């Protein structure tokens with residue numbers, strides 16, 4: 430989304446902007462996995478680590494990892510981020526919102542891990558999957574087989 434008009438500043442080099450912007454692609458397997466994991470944990474939150482590749486122009490998510498120290502509760506699910514092994518293939522996390530809210534909570538933003546955060550909200554269908562950057566801005570993604 431472009432909020433450039435808010436500052437009244439014209440973007441002088443839109444091409445450069447486009448070059449810097451990364452595409453986010455998520456495989457259908459990962460999408461299906463997110464949906465079943467979220468449904469399985471309902472009415473509790475479930476959380477997963479997103480694995481994949483960080484390329485020059487693309488963030489490609491093709492793997493889901495169950496966190497080793499996950500805690501499930503009715504209002505918050507998390508894991509001690511500093512106990513995770515350092516792994517370049519970990520791109521972020523995905524978690525469910527049984528409340529049905531698609532927005533990241535303050536807690537979510539304070540515990541941001543990696544470069545992308547996915548939220549899947551109740552009733553956990555494909556259109557209930559939303560991706561956010563570390564600023565809490567929604568980012569679009571494409572499906573890949």
Ligand SMILES: [Zn+2]
Pocket residue numbers: 524525526533534537548
């Ligand atoms: Zn959340």
